[in-house]
Amino acid sequence: MSAVVDTWGWRALMKLRPGQSISDVVARVPAIESALGTRPGAVRVEQDPAHAGRCTMRVVALDPHAGAIPWPGPVARSLADPMELGVFEDATPVRVPLLRRHALIGGTTDSGKSGVLNVVLGNLAACSDVVLWGIDLKGGMELRPWASCLARLATTPEEATRLLADAVAVLDARAHASSRDNSRVWEPTASAPALVIVIDEYAELADTAPAAVTHAESIARRGRAVAVDLLTATQRPTQKAMGGGALRSQMSVRVCLRVRERRDVDLILDKGMLAAGWHPHTLDAPGKFYLLADGHNQPRRARAYLVTDDDVRTTAARYADQRPELDALSQAAIDNPVSRPAEIATGPDPEQALIAALAGAPDEGLRVADLMRLIGMGRTWIYERLQAHAAAGHARQVTRGRWRA
Numbered sequence: 001m002s003a004v005v006d007t008w009g010w011r012a013l014m015k016l017r018p019g020q021s022i023s024d025v026v027a028r029v030p031a032i033e034s035a036l037g038t039r040p041g042a043v044r045v046e047q048d049p050a051h052a053g054r055c056t057m058r059v060v061a062l063d064p065h066a067g068a069i070p071w072p073g074p075v076a077r078s079l080a081d082p083m084e085l086g087v088f089e090d091a092t093p094v095r096v097p098l099l100r101r102h103a104l105i106g107g108t109t110d111s112g113k114s115g116v117l118n119v120v121l122g123n124l125a126a127c128s129d130v131v132l133w134g135i136d137l138k139g140g141m142e143l144r145p146w147a148s149c150l151a152r153l154a155t156t157p158e159e160a161t162r163l164l165a166d167a168v169a170v171l172d173a174r175a176h177a178s179s180r181d182n183s184r185v186w187e188p189t190a191s192a193p194a195l196v197i198v199i200d201e202y203a204e205l206a207d208t209a210p211a212a213v214t215h216a217e218s219i220a221r222r223g224r225a226v227a228v229d230l231l232t233a234t235q236r237p238t239q240k241a242m243g244g245g246a247l248r249s250q251m252s253v254r255v256c257l258r259v260r261e262r263r264d265v266d267l268i269l270d271k272g273m274l275a276a277g278w279h280p281h282t283l284d285a286p287g288k289f290y291l292l293a294d295g296h297n298q299p300r301r302a303r304a305y306l307v308t309d310d311d312v313r314t315t316a317a318r319y320a321d322q323r324p325e326l327d328a329l330s331q332a333a334i335d336n337p338v339s340r341p342a343e344i345a346t347g348p349d350p351e352q353a354l355i356a357a358l359a360g361a362p363d364e365g366l367r368v369a370d371l372m373r374l375i376g377m378g379r380t381w382i383y384e385r386l387q388a389h390a391a392a393g394h395a396r397q398v399t400r401g402r403w404r405a
């Protein structure tokens with residue numbers, strides 16, 4: 001038996017005695033720990049997948065979660081690479097794929113949500129095939145340090161609504177092009193990058209910008225195939241903020257940091273997860289989390305790397321001038337909103353769709369004919385609703401016949 005030493009301890013390949021199985025060794029783990037003089041839980045035994053008579057014994061002598069774990073820097077260079085968020089208790093790295101996935105990061109105040117966002121942003125900043133947009137309604141406090149790597153940063157409900165409306169326009173244009181060209185999915189490259197929208201405190205957005213929520217839900221439903229993805233963090237995973245679960249159900253990567261109440265576990269992760277052994281209410285330090293994602297279906301405690309303010313500064317500075325630009329098709333959809341396909345103002349409720357369309361309208365406003373096409377309602381209905389919104393101060397005529405919020 002020869003041992004390989006690493007940061008946290010060592011591991012060795014072991015040959016079992018004839019007739020012995022891995023379960024015999026697993027049953028002896030407490031005795032092995034006692035004989036080696038390690039802390040309880042330090043020894044893990046794994047079957048050699050190639051040979052029933054061999055196993056790997058891993059001794060994690062130091063508790064990897066005992067203190068903050070420094071961020072080693074970005075490992076991803078493409079959205080197709082898994083993002084490395086931190087380490088599990090057995091010191092194995094937490095790697096999670098984000099391509100064509102929306103992600104939700106939840107946890108109480110000071111649980112480390114911004115910390116996890118920073119790890120992901122640090123990796124995305126180094127990816128040459130992702131355009132990053134940010135929404136931070138805390139006045140930009142969390143995301144502004146990344147501003148040099150964000151192509152857009154919205155810090156007010158109005159800007160957020162406009163940004164998400166533009167993202168829906170990008171999505172529609174890409175979906176239209178994909179169906180025309182018969183290509184099923186948008187494969188991100190440096191010249192046709194993915195668009196990832198980072199939203200810090202989604203509940204705040206839901207409270208202050210209902211029209212923006214209509215767009216976010218549309219992106220959650222339809223964005224994956226065309227590589228328009230959401231990365232959202234929230235402290236308040238209420239039914240209202242999560243659209244009664246509709247938004248969460250589209251988020252296939254869920255990171256749950258410490259929560260105050262047990263019922264929040266099922267709100268962030270999924271119904272029944274608390275009963276299934278996912279216990280984020282017991283996490284005892286910032287940055288510790290449970291992950292639910294492809295390949296992560298067992299409740300395992302993990303801890304995120306700690307990204308310092310200095311790490312953010314140096315990483316943002318290093319990658320700022322390597323950020324890609326949106327492809328021409330997507331940029332044209334933003335610059336020329338009148339030619340947007342009819343799904344810009346999504347949602348079954350025409351009133352909501354009208355509000356969203358007005359909020360997302362360009363500076364010069366939208367014509368009644370545009371609104372009719374976007375919303376699918378007749379001239380009389382649109383005209384009456386515009387008058388009502390104008391009287392309530394929610395809409396205005398920019399120039400004759402052109403409207404916006």
Ligand SMILES: Nc1ncnc2c1ncn2[C@@H]1O[C@H](COP(=O)(O)OP(=O)(O)OP(=O)(O)O)[C@@H](O)[C@H]1O
Pocket residue numbers: 067068069107108109110111112113114115116235286287288303304305306307
């Ligand atoms: N992975 C980590 N390891 C060690 N300490 C961490 C980690 N992540 C965060 N912390 C510490 O915990 C504190 C809170 O972290 P953070 O700001 O990320 O929490 P938050 O959930 O975003 O808080 P808020 O809800 O107020 O926005 C910070 O002081 C930070 O240094």
